Each structure stands twice: as C-alpha cells, then as structure tokens.
Amino acid sequence: MPYSLSIDRRWCKKCGLCVRYCPKNVYDADPLGAPVIARAQDCVGCIQCEARCPDFALTVENTPEKHDGA
Amino acid sequence: MAFDKSLLRTAEFPTIWCPGCGHGIITQAAIRACNDMGLARDDVYAVSGIGCSARTPAYIDFNSIQTTHGRAIAFATGMKMFRPEKHVFLLLGDGDCASIGGNHLIHACRRNIDLTVLVLNNFIYGMTGGQVSPTTPHNSRTTTTMYGNLDEPLDICGIAMAAGATFVARSTAYHAQQLPGLIEQGFRNRGMSLIEILSPCPTGFGNRNNYRTPADMYDELRDNAVPVEKAKNMSEKELEGRIVTGVLKNAGREEYVDRYSAMLKNIGAPDELSDLASGNYPAEPMRSERFECRLSGSGGQGLILAGIIFSEAMIRQGKNAVHTQSYGPEARGGASRSEVVVSAERIDFPEVSAPDILLAMTQDAFDRFSAGVRKGGAILIDSTLVNPGPAAARISSDGARCFEYPISDYAKNTLGDIRTANIVALGLLSGLNGFISRDAMLDSVLSRLPARAHDLNKTGFEHGFNEGRAMLAADKGG
Numbered sequence: 001m002p003y004s005l006s007i008d009r010r011w012c013k014k015c016g017l018c019v020r021y022c023p024k025n026v027y028d029a030d031p032l033g034a035p036v037i038a039r040a041q042d043c044v045g046c047i048q049c050e051a052r053c054p055d056f057a058l059t060v061e062n063t064p065e066k067h068d069g070a
Numbered sequence: 071m072a073f074d075k076s077l078l079r080t081a082e083f084p085t086i087w088c089p090g091c092g093h094g095i096i097t098q099a100a101i102r103a104c105n106d107m108g109l110a111r112d113d114v115y116a117v118s119g120i121g122c123s124a125r126t127p128a129y130i131d132f133n134s135i136q137t138t139h140g141r142a143i144a145f146a147t148g149m150k151m152f153r154p155e156k157h158v159f160l161l162l163g164d165g166d167c168a169s170i171g172g173n174h175l176i177h178a179c180r181r182n183i184d185l186t187v188l189v190l191n192n193f194i195y196g197m198t199g200g201q202v203s204p205t206t207p208h209n210s211r212t213t214t215t216m217y218g219n220l221d222e223p224l225d226i227c228g229i230a231m232a233a234g235a236t237f238v239a240r241s242t243a244y245h246a247q248q249l250p251g252l253i254e255q256g257f258r259n260r261g262m263s264l265i266e267i268l269s270p271c272p273t274g275f276g277n278r279n280n281y282r283t284p285a286d287m288y289d290e291l292r293d294n295a296v297p298v299e300k301a302k303n304m305s306e307k308e309l310e311g312r313i314v315t316g317v318l319k320n321a322g323r324e325e326y327v328d329r330y331s332a333m334l335k336n337i338g339a340p341d342e343l344s345d346l347a348s349g350n351y352p353a354e355p356m357r358s359e360r361f362e363c364r365l366s367g368s369g370g371q372g373l374i375l376a377g378i379i380f381s382e383a384m385i386r387q388g389k390n391a392v393h394t395q396s397y398g399p400e401a402r403g404g405a406s407r408s409e410v411v412v413s414a415e416r417i418d419f420p421e422v423s424a425p426d427i428l429l430a431m432t433q434d435a436f437d438r439f440s441a442g443v444r445k446g447g448a449i450l451i452d453s454t455l456v457n458p459g460p461a462a463a464r465i466s467s468d469g470a471r472c473f474e475y476p477i478s479d480y481a482k483n484t485l486g487d488i489r490t491a492n493i494v495a496l497g498l499l500s501g502l503n504g505f506i507s508r509d510a511m512l513d514s515v516l517s518r519l520p521a522r523a524h525d526l527n528k529t530g531f532e533h534g535f536n537e538g539r540a541m542l543a544a545d546k547g548g
Contacts, residue, residue, distance in 0.1 A: 011083050015090035015272075020285040051102075051246035052288075054094030055084060056075070 003043040004061040007035060012057040018049040072105040073098065077131050086125055090276075090284020092243030092269030093190050097126045099249030100159070100188065104132075106254055115158045117146040119171060122197045122271075123163035123190040140171030143178045146185050154327045157257055159186040164205040165195045168226050172204075175226075179233035179262050183326040186256040186263045189226055192271035200274030211278040226266050231319045236261035238319040242268040242291040245315065255317065261325045268313060349388025351507035356389075357446075359413060361505075362422040365495075366407040366439055367431025367452075369397055372492030375518065376429075377408025379496060383514040384412045387507050392420040405434060427503065429495055430456055431477070437461075445469035450498055452491070454478035473502060473541050481530065490530040493519075497531040501538020508535055 005026070014033040023046065028038040035058075043060070050058045078101075087093050104114055114132040118124040120139035127134030133156075137145040142160050150158045167175055167189050178185060194212055195201040202212040202219055205226065209218040231238050237259035239252045249267065256263035270276060270287035281287045291313065298316035301309060363380060365373045374395045381391035392411045398404030409422040424444040430436035431452045440461055443449055446469055451458060453474040458465070465472050475498055481491035493515055500506040515531055516524055 011085075013084065013089035015284045017090065017285055017288060021288070048247065050073075051098065052095055052244075053098075054087060054089075054091050054243075056078060056094065056098060059075075 002062060003040070003045045005037050005040055005043060005049075006059045006061075007037065008057040008059075009034075011055045013055050015054060017052050017054070018058055021052055022049055073102050074105045077101050077104070077111065079129055079131050082128055085129060087122060088271075088273040090270060090272040090287070091122070091196075092192065092267070092271075093122055093126060095243045095246050096188065096190055096249065096267050096269060097129060097161070099246060100126075100161070100253055101130060102250035103253035103257060104157075106250055107257060109157060109257075113157055115146070115149050115153070115156050117142045117149065117158065117160045119162055119166035120197075121163040121166050121195065122192070123161050123166065126161040126190075140166055140169075140174065142166065143171060143174040143185065143187070147178065147181075147183055150183055150185060150327060151330070154184070154331075157186070158184070159188065159253075159257070161188050161190060163196075163203075164189060164191040164193065164226070165203045168204040168224050168229075175264075176229065176233045179230050179235040179264070181326045182234055182236055182261045182323050184260050184262070186253070186259075187230075187265070188253065188256075189264065189266045190269045191226065191266055192269045192275060193223070194271050194275045196271045196274040200271075200278065206275075210275070212275070213278075227264065227318055230262075230264040234262070234323070235264050235319070236321055236323050237263035237317070238265075239263075239315075239317045240266045240268075240313065241315050242295060242313060243270060244288045244291040245295065248315070252317070255320070259320070259322075260328075261323060346382060346385050347388055348386060351387045351510040353387060353507035353510070354504035356412070356414065356505045358426070359415060360417075361412040361427075362425045362444070363410040363412070363427045363429075363499075364407060364422050364425040364439060365409070365429045365431075366405075366435035367429070368434070369404045369406040371406065371431050372489065373406050373408045373429075373431065376492040376496055377410050379511070379514045379518050380410045380499075381412075382517070383506065383511040384410070386510040386514060389414055390417050392417045394420055394422075405432075407435065427499060429499065431491070431495070432456065440465060441468070443468070443470045447471075448473060448502060450475070450495065450502065452477040452495070471545060473498075473538075473545070475534075475537060475541070477534075480533070485526060485530050487526060490527055493527045494530045494534040497534020497536075498538040498541075500531075501535040501540075502542050 018035050019027045019029045024042040026039050026043050027035045030036050047060045050060045116127040116132045116134040118127050118136050119142040124136050146158050146160050191205050193206050195203050200212050201214045204224040206219045208222050227238050227240050241248050252265055256265050272284040276287050294313045295315045296312045298314050301314045365376050367373050377393045381393040384391040389412050395408045397406035411417050426447045428443050428449045433456050436456045449472045451474045454476045477494050478491050481494050482488040500511045
C-alpha cells in the first residue's frame with residue numbers, strides 16, 4: 001500500500017467532509033457518520049482529505065513529491 | 071505543501087469548533103504556508119481578537135496573543151513596530167474585523183503596515199449564538215434576522231482595496247489546497263495584506279438556512295466560486311451571487327515601518343536611552359527588585375516634570391524606569407500625579423500598585439493616597455499645604471513612615487521661586503533614599519532645565535538633599 005491513512009478518533013467530529021470530497025471514494029461513513037477507511041488501496045495521495053479536515057484528525061503519509069503543491 | 075504537526079498545541083485538542091467549521095481548515099493552511107516558507111516558530115506572531123476565529127492562535131504554537139474585540143490590528147501594529155523582522159499575522163472573524171474593528175482595518179490598510187490579515191468570514195457571529203454580522207448575505211436568517219436579513223453584505227476585500235491594502239485575495243475553506251499559496255503571498259508582500267476566506271458555520275448559519283449537512287455548505291462554495299481571471303470576462307449579472315476567488319490586488323507601495331525607519335534616519339534620531347544610561351553613579355543597592363514611586367499634588371506644581379527627571383536619573387544609574395502621568399483637563403490646578411516604576415529587571419507592568427515612596431503636595435492627594443503605601447515605605451508631605459492630622463497614627467501603624475518638610479514655603483520664601491518646589495522635593499526624596507544617587511538626580515535635574523535656572527535649582531536640590539539625609543538620620547536614630 002503506497003499511502004498510509006490514519007484517523008485520530010479523539011479529534012474527529014464526524015463532519016463528513018473527507019467522505020464527501022475524496023475523489024477516489026476511499027472513505028465510507030459508519031452508521032453514526034464517522035469515516036471508515038474502506039478502500040485504502042485506491043488512495044492517490046492527493047491529501048484533499050487531510051487539507052480539508054477541520055479537526056487535524058486525518059493524516060496521509062508517504063506522499064510523493066509530485067503531489068506536493070496546490 | 072508541507073505540514074509540521076509539531077506546531078499544534080495538541081494539549082488543547084480537540085478544538086472547540088463545531089463539526090464542519092471551516093476555521094480548522096484555514097488554521098491548517100496557515101501552518102502549511104509557514105512551513106512552506108521555512109519559518110521557524112519564533113519568526114511568527116499570531117494575533118486574534120474575539121469570537122470563534124479568536125481560538126485559532128490557541129491551537130498554533132507561535133508567539134500568540136488574543137486581544138480585545140476588534141482591536142487585534144491595533145495590537146499587531148504595536149508588535150510589528152517593535153519587532154519589524156517578525157511576520158505578524160492576524161486571524162479575525164467577520165464581526166471582529168469588519169464591524170467592531172472596522173476602523174482599525176481601514177486605517178491599517180491606508181497605512182500599509184506589513185501585517186497579514188486572514189479574515190475567517192463565516193457570515194455570522196457564531197460564538198455568541200448566531201447573530202447577524204456585517205457579511206451576512208441579504209435575506210439570510212440569523213437569530214436577529216428571523217425574517218431574513220434586510221441589509222446587503224459588506225465587501226471586506228473591496229474595502230481593503232479601496233483603503234490602500236497592497237495585497238488582497240479571496241478564497242474559501244473548500245479550496246483548502248489553494249489557501250497556503252495565497253497566505254504565503256500575503257506573508258511575502260511587504261505591506262498590508264488581507265485574505266478573506268469564506269468559512270462555513272454549519273451550526274450558527276447552516277442550521278437556520280436550510281443546509282442539511284456541513285458538506286452542503288462546502289458544495290455551495292465550490293459551485294459558486296469563480297476564479298478572478300474568469301470573472302474578468304463575466305457581466306455583473308452573471309457574477310451575482312458568485313464568489314470571485316484568487317488574487318484581487320497585488321500592487322506594491324511604500325510600507326509604513328520602512329517609512330518610519332527612513333524618517334528616524336533622516337532626522338538623525340539619537341538613541342536617547344542608551345545615551346543616558348551610564349551606570350557610573352555610586353549608590354546603595356535597591357531594597358527590593360521593583361521600586362514604585364508616586365508623586366501627587368495639583369497641576370502646576372511640576373510633578374510631571376519631577377517624574378520624568380526621577381525616571382531619567384534611574385536610567386542614568388543603569389536601572390529600567392517607566393514613567394506614567396495622570397492629570398485633569400485644567401492647565402493649572404486640578405489633581406495631577408506622576409508615577410515611576412524602577413527595576414533592575416525588565417518592567418512588564420507599568421502601573422504603581424503600592425508605592426514605596428509617596429510624595430503628597432496637596433491635602434487631597436494625601437487623603438487619597440496615604441493609605442496605599444507599602445509596608446516599610448515612606449510618605450513625604452509638603453507641610454506648607456498638607457496637615458496629616460489623625461492619619462499620621464494610622465500610617466505608622468501600617469508600617470510606613472511619614473516625613474514632613476515645608477517644601478512650598480521654602481521654595482517661595484527662601485529661594486524666591488515657587489516653581490523650584492518640585493526640585494526641592496526631588497532633593498528630599500534623594501536624601502531619604504540611599505539607592506538614589508545624588509549626582510545622577512542632579513545631572514537629570516540640570517539636563518531638563520534651562521541654564522539660567524541651574525543655580526537656583528541646584529541650591530534648592532542640595533538643600534532638599536541635606537534636609538532629607540538629616541531626617542533619615544534622625545528617623546534611624548529614633
């Protein structure tokens with residue numbers, strides 16, 4: 001798996017932005033709205049979820065340089 | 071787009087913001103901008119006012135300050151003037167920046183001081199429960215506009231551009247990956263930069279305006295955003311309800327701190343304090359780390375000047391001193407006082423709370439301040455004008471000492487000029503306190519007076535000094 005995704009459950013407030021805006025549909029929402037990493041293998045490391053997480057709860061690691069930049 | 075998580079004050083997490091609030095996204099973008107620029111923690115000052123936006127500096131481990139409502143720009147201006155090499159940036163809400171602090175914003179833009187203002191515009195006063203703000207859209211519902219907002223929203227970017235800010239941009243919390251670049255441009259612009267960032271408030275605004283989820287609000291920001299390059303070719307009608315994003319203005323102009331430095335250079339401004347301080351005046355050490363002095367009386371007695379001379383004498387002795395003054399609107403008469411704080415250390419709090427020395431030159435001043443003197447402190451009374459009466463017993467039971475001398479009488483009748491009373495009083499205070507160097511005080515007195523007054527005041531000062539020493543010896547003997 002090229003990218004490692006992690007969610008800090010202590011900080012996540014289940015706003016649903018990562019689930020809505022992941023272009024590769026990596027996340028599902030559990031019945032209470034919390035994000036679940038369902039298809040980690042599809043992640044392309046665009047970090048839209050990390051940058052758009054208002055609670056600093058999401059981390060995408062092993063991001064290649066070519067994706068660094070707005 | 072680096073992101074250094076060590077800049078978060080994680081002990082404060084999770085944040086107080088509601089689920090889906092855009093403020094966290096903008097905070098993260100600000101950190102990314104600093105990381106991209108390679109700024110260290112101590113290169114950056116973060117300033118906020120009041121509101122949800124004001125919590126941002128609490129989560130970022132920069133040198134940060136939360137200020138009073140609307141006044142953040144005023145505080146930041148002071149910080150920038152004092153530390154021009156630092157990047158000072160502000161995180162303000164729409165209410166804080168555009169209504170309560172609206173005038174500060176306009177004049178900071180006019181001045182073009184090198185600040186970077188991020189306006190976290192959520193259309194509402196969120197923290198107080200969702201009241202209408204200057205940027206609430208027309209017809210939107212808030213707790214104070216239940217039937218729709220009658221007003222048109224204020225265009226913060228438009229105001230900043232018109233007032234003279236040199237870098238103005240707009241974006242939204244949806245465009246999280248565009249933000250660090252814009253913020254970095256703001257940081258790099260030497261001058262006033264303002265970046266308005268629309269930030270959804272799902273709780274205060276979304277709930278009352280038919281947004282079912284936070285993401286619905288972000289969808290709208292995405293769908294309505296128009297890049298400024300594209301907007302140039304669109305008509306006013308086409309742009310109605312759209313959000314023009316990107317760099318709206320980027321025009322260099324001379325910056326305020328630079329102008330100020332240039333002025334200092336032009337007038338050949340001396341560094342007065344370092345010129346003054348020599349420390350080569352022998353004197354006893356101070357009894358405590360911080361020494362407070364209150365000179366009180368009425369306007370015209372020269373107490374303000376006495377305070378300035380006192381402070382300068384202390385600076386000559388190599389101490390730090392802060393002088394503050396307070397007086398009524400009258401040019402002569404009316405209560406007047408002058409306060410000096412002296413310390414070998416830095417003085418962070420300039421007010422006198424319990425003075426070590428009180429000079430009372432009117433009955434009013436004595437009655438008002440004699441009770442506040444610190445234990446072990448001294449009160450010097452001008453006995454021509456003040457009668458301590460029954461208060462004398464209370465003062466000695468409080469552990470303070472009371473010294474009396476007919477200062478005004480001596481100045482008027484012996485020296486022949488009532489205006490010397492303040493200098494006689496400074497002589498007495500120097501005589502009564504061994505840590506005050508007689509020579510330092512006299513040098514300060516003479517440096518502040520015209521040459522024709524030197525002889526008279528020198529006589530008065532020396533008389534006061536000798537009387538003070540005599541009173542001190544008698545007090546110690548008794």
